Amino acid sequence: MTIAPGLLPEGLRDRLPPEAEAASRLMHRVIVAIGRHGYERVSPPLAEFEESLVGRLKSSRPQDLLRMVDPVSQRMLALRPDMTAQIGRIAATRMGHAPRPLRLAYGGPVIKLRATQLRPERELAQAGAELIGSDSVAAVSEIIRVALDALKAAGVTDITVDLTLPDLVDTLAGDALPVDPADVARVRALLDAKDAGGLSAVGADAYLPLLSAAGPLDRALPRLRTLDQAQVLDTRLSAIETIAASIGDDVALTLDPTERHGFEYQSWIGFSLFGGGLAGEIGRGGSYTIVHGDGQEETAVGFSLFIDPLVDIGLGVEPVRxxxxxxxxxxxxxxxxxxxxxxxxxxxxxxxxxxxxxxxxxxxxxxxxx
Missing domain, CATH: 3.40.50 (Rossmann fold)
Incomplete structure (x- = not known):
């Protein structure tokens, strides 16, 4: 079958003037804003050996990667669907000797195996920052402030930061709200889907109040404290209060404690970023661990931003001269x-x-x- 001239694979597209220039300009502004906070840029390759991409982050799976056989080494290669794992590899190997915390920035294209309804593009321009060696409250506060500065530099307004607690169920299931270990994954999925009926069906009614503990942070956090009778989450909730105070009141803060979709490898905290006039999230981040070659784990926190949605609403376009x-x-x-x-x-x-x-x-x- 002959391919029509100009036809591209599903989810791939050309950027024409002036959008192509706008995309380049926005990438530059975001990277510069991140660099002002002491994050040094690295530039990993578009493709790597499959095992390198899969092994660095706990949730990475071969079936999520666009793969091919390297004609030189005869080993399986994969195109990166995200740059975080590559930054983890660089931090653990090429820069394993560097003092911690290590601050790294990046920007470039990523390729998704499949598109989604909200984001039908498979090739995306991604930029971000990773703080390697700490996932403390101070580190999380810094990384969110850096993300906000980057978005503001790109012209994004009416920014919302939606916080989540990816390991909430694991924390509660061990003692405060006991769940059979075999059912923990299912309870997590049901909470993520906001499925009240499903929770009742598996005998997890104690988790139902968590579904209402979402919304603007100033209302959601007190609800979550009320539910935490055993004070298992006291340290965690105090950390969120500290982070919120460090961000300031020029952005909206919300909390969805049971959100898990897209936060499979985050540990104690995650966040999504939204902006005025933009459909869906324009970035996400949180704390996680990097797996070193010897099996040791190193804490980290970071974020990724998606440049394409910003271009699509007209940001980055300057008057023609x-x-x-x-x-x-x-x-x-x-x-x-x-x-x-x-x-x-x-x-x-x-x-x-x-x-x-x-x-x-x-x-x-x-x-x-x-």
Whole structure:
């Protein structure tokens, strides 16, 4: 079967002007904002040996990767669906000797095996930061503030941070709200799906109040404290209060303590990021552990942002300042204009027209085009 000219695989697309330039500009702004906090950029390859990508994070699975056989080594390669595992590899190997906490930033394309309804694209531009060597309250507070600064630098407004407790069920099931170990995974899934009937069916009625302990943080946190009669979560909830205080009141804070989807490898805390005019989350992060080659685990906290949704709503596009340079134009004047930030388009023939330009150079003067 012949493929039609210009047809791309499902979930892949071309970025045309001006969106392609906007995407590049937004990536730069985000990386610069992250770097201002002391995070140094690394750039891992698009593909790695499959076992490297799978082994670094506990929840990584081969079936989630787009794989191929390397014709050189004859070993299985995989395209990265996320850059976090690669940063973990770099931190554990190439930079294993570096003092902790280690602050690293990254940006580049990732490839998903399958798309979702909310995000039909399979190729995404991802940027983020990882703080390796600590998942303390101070580390989490810092990483969220860095994420917020990055989003603001990209022009995102009306930001919401939705906090979650990925290991909540595991913490409660051991003592405060006992659950048969064989049923813990099912209870987690039912809470994630907000399935009250399912919880009752498996005898986990004690977990039903958790479904109502969600919403704006100033209301959800007191509800969760009321439910925590055994004070098993006291330290955790106090940590959230400290984190909230460090973020400030210029963003909205919400809490969904039972949210698990997308937080499979996070440990004690996770968060999703939302912005005005944007459908769905535009980033997520949280605490996790990196598995070293010797089996030892190292704590870390980080976040990833998705650039494409920002481009899709028009962020990163700047006013066009393009000058048409006719045949025989003043080259020195044109160079000076470029140094001032203008874009110049030189005629290659006398018949060329200033189709995409806003101004034309006539002698040494700029003339605005209608």
């Amino acid at each position: 393009r000058v048409f340079l006719p045949i025989g134009h003043d080259a020195a004047r044109a160079a000076a204009l470029r140094a001032e930030g203008w874009t110049t388009v030189a005629a290659l023939a006398a018949s060329d027209k200033p189709h995409t330009c806003t101004h034309q150079l006539e002698g040494s003067e700029l003339v605005e085009l209608p």
